[in-house]
Amino acid sequence: MPFALTADRERELNDILTRYPTRMAACIPLLHLCQEQNGWVSEEVVAFVAKTLDLTTSHVKGVATFYTLFNNEPVGKHQVWVCGTLPCALRGSGAVLKQCEKRLGIHAGQTTADGKVTLRTAECLASCGTAPMMQVDRDYHENLTPERVDEILTKLQS
Amino acid sequence: MISRCNHLSKIYGKPNGWSLDVYERECAGYQTARRVLSTMTKEQVVDEAKKANIRGRGGAGFPMGVKWSFMRPHPTKPAYLVINADEGEPGTHKDRTIMELNPHSVVEGCIIGCYGIGAHAAYIYVRDELHLSKARLWGAIKEARAKGYLGKNAFGGNYPVEVYVHTGAGAYICGEETSLLNSLEGRRGEPRFKPPFPAQSGAFGCPTTVNNLETIAIVPTAFAMGCEKFSAQSALHDIKDGGCRLFGVNGHVNKPQIVELAVGVTLRELIYDIGGGVLGGKGILGIIPGGSSTPILKPDEKVHAPDEKSPLHKWHGQLVLDVPLGVDTMRGVGTMLGTCCATVLAEGTCPVLAMQNLMAFYHHESCGQCTPCREGSAWLDWTLQKILDGKASMQELQNLHDIANNIMGNTICAFGEGTAMPALGFLQKFRPYFEQYVRGERTRKDATLTPV
Numbered sequence: 001m002p003f004a005l006t007a008d009r010e011r012e013l014n015d016i017l018t019r020y021p022t023r024m025a026a027c028i029p030l031l032h033l034c035q036e037q038n039g040w041v042s043e044e045v046v047a048f049v050a051k052t053l054d055l056t057t058s059h060v061k062g063v064a065t066f067y068t069l070f071n072n073e074p075v076g077k078h079q080v081w082v083c084g085t086l087p088c089a090l091r092g093s094g095a096v097l098k099q100c101e102k103r104l105g106i107h108a109g110q111t112t113a114d115g116k117v118t119l120r121t122a123e124c125l126a127s128c129g130t131a132p133m134m135q136v137d138r139d140y141h142e143n144l145t146p147e148r149v150d151e152i153l154t155k156l157q158s
Numbered sequence: 159m160i161s162r163c164n165h166l167s168k169i170y171g172k173p174n175g176w177s178l179d180v181y182e183r184e185c186a187g188y189q190t191a192r193r194v195l196s197t198m199t200k201e202q203v204v205d206e207a208k209k210a211n212i213r214g215r216g217g218a219g220f221p222m223g224v225k226w227s228f229m230r231p232h233p234t235k236p237a238y239l240v241i242n243a244d245e246g247e248p249g250t251h252k253d254r255t256i257m258e259l260n261p262h263s264v265v266e267g268c269i270i271g272c273y274g275i276g277a278h279a280a281y282i283y284v285r286d287e288l289h290l291s292k293a294r295l296w297g298a299i300k301e302a303r304a305k306g307y308l309g310k311n312a313f314g315g316n317y318p319v320e321v322y323v324h325t326g327a328g329a330y331i332c333g334e335e336t337s338l339l340n341s342l343e344g345r346r347g348e349p350r351f352k353p354p355f356p357a358q359s360g361a362f363g364c365p366t367t368v369n370n371l372e373t374i375a376i377v378p379t380a381f382a383m384g385c386e387k388f389s390a391q392s393a394l395h396d397i398k399d400g401g402c403r404l405f406g407v408n409g410h411v412n413k414p415q416i417v418e419l420a421v422g423v424t425l426r427e428l429i430y431d432i433g434g435g436v437l438g439g440k441g442i443l444g445i446i447p448g449g450s451s452t453p454i455l456k457p458d459e460k461v462h463a464p465d466e467k468s469p470l471h472k473w474h475g476q477l478v479l480d481v482p483l484g485v486d487t488m489r490g491v492g493t494m495l496g497t498c499c500a501t502v503l504a505e506g507t508c509p510v511l512a513m514q515n516l517m518a519f520y521h522h523e524s525c526g527q528c529t530p531c532r533e534g535s536a537w538l539d540w541t542l543q544k545i546l547d548g549k550a551s552m553q554e555l556q557n558l559h560d561i562a563n564n565i566m567g568n569t570i571c572a573f574g575e576g577t578a579m580p581a582l583g584f585l586q587k588f589r590p591y592f593e594q595y596v597r598g599e600r601t602r603k604d605a606t607l608t609p610v
Binding site: 020026066069127128129135139 | 236245246247248249250251253254286287288289290322324325326327328329330341342343344345346347348362406407408409410414415416446499501503507512515516519522523525607608
């Protein structure tokens with residue numbers, strides 16, 4: 001079935017288009033809008049973005065596959081990103097990731113069987129002064145301890 | 159010398175410190191932009207900006223005023239101001255504090271910057287993960303527009319200014335300015351050849367200035383104080399490294415944080431006085447002075463500047479820990495000031511594992527456009543893993559030098575150097591550790607990043 005935006009998001013797209021001198025510039029913002037609705041960038045989403053912005057599907061696909069945050073396959077309802085880059089690693093991000101894996105019963109890169117949580121490692125998320133940290137959906141959780149990780153994941157899974 | 163300032167950080171932590179109300183009350187918000195737009199010509203703005211000696215806060219340290227002066231009016235094309243807030247350099251956590259806690263300083267800086275370079279629109283490129291930062295910036299823009307500080311008749315005058323937030327989608331390379339411009343235009347974030355430089359052909363093929371977010375955020379302060387006076391706060395004012403900036407310290411220190419200080423603080427002061435010393439009272443293995451692309455320093459390194467004309471001659475023979483942190487002083491000791499956020503590695507940290515962690519980062523983030531970088535970053539990562547696993551030969555250890563040297567100077571953008579320089583730094587300064595792994599005297603079991 002062809003993809004279409006909800007009316008709210010359609011309005012947001014129209015607002016986005018007023019900001020730039022070209023339609024192409026709305027490519028990344030529109031991909032975000034679509035992913036927010038669809039969970040991932042499917043072939044239908046690619047076709048929709050291409051048609052809406054007068055771009056080729058190869059251009060849109062090229063953009064969608066370039067950026068880490070665009071999912072090229074379906075993912076869990078919630079996204080957990082554990083930063084593992086050096087400043088976080090120096091302060092124990094290894095233990096944070098282990099705790100997440102133990103707690104969720106999956107490895108980084110996998111989704112729980114109930115489809116609820118996808119666990120991934122992230123590259124530096126600009127939170128080096130409050131390391132270790134993880135991002136859950138839109139929220140940053142900083143100065144983490146394994147206990148705190150448990151609390152956050154319990155809330156997420158309930 | 160530690161000299162604390164509170165220009166940007168004055169409202170950090172205040173209730174609703176990010177609101178227009180607090181910004182106007184506590185920081186005389188938007189009065190400077192109003193004065194600049196109503197009493198100065200754009201030429202005067204650029205001349206004044208040069209006097210502030212604001213060295214770009216994104217890492218390269220290019221003088222902001224000089225960059226503004228490269229902008230020439232184009233007969234048919236508009237000009238743009240683009241703000242780089244793609245903060246993603248490992249070890250860097252300063253811009254986020256401004257966006258979250260003092261977003262109006264960014265908007266006001268954009269108004270002054272736009273006016274100075276002849277632009278009517280500014281795009282703030284924020285990495286997508288920073289949802290709170292984006293929300294605070296949009297909130298500030300909305301408040302400023304409602305008051306008439308933005309729009310067709312900003313401050314009731316006839317100079318239109320608009321500010322927009324644009325988001326990335328998770329790519330470190332988009333912190334490179336031409337890659338950022340491609341990303342802003344809706345393309346893959348692959349760097350462009352220079353020339354043409356952005357001032358000739360930048361966003362949408364139009365004359366563009368790209369400034370780091372902290373750079374633009376401090377502009378209202380500099381103009382409010384008078385740019386000469388602003389610059390003179392710095393201990394390095396004489397070598398044109400002016401004003402104050404946000405300094406960060408992270409890694410193995412007791413109090414990781416961001417502070418606003420006059421330029422001129424030393425690494426020793428940053429680590430011990432600001433950072434509260436090394437965790438567990440340990441010694442220091444090394445310090446990455448300003449983001450992962452800046453080569454690591456060892457605490458026993460000394461300044462070698464016998465030439466009296468060298469800006470570093472004053473510190474000849476002293477420890478690098480006691481040299482004021484500046485763009486040119488750090489270059490003089492073989493590293494870079496970068497983003498001014500230092501990462502401290504305590505004694506007992508395995509430098510091979512630390513290097514592998516960073517090379518895995520560059521491997522993941524290389525955009526893939528240039529072969530030496532795409533392949534080289536991967537081989538650096540893989541070979542280091544092999545060394546850690548005790549499966550590498552001395553020849554393979556030697557190969558790391560060759561791979562890094564083959565990246566240097568052979569790529570479109572500075573990502574290549576940003577990978578190779580820190581790689582060579584680790585290899586040259588910690589060579590015995592690498593050899594111990596190859597000879598089987600150390601194993602992965604001994605390798606830790608958390609010795610305390």
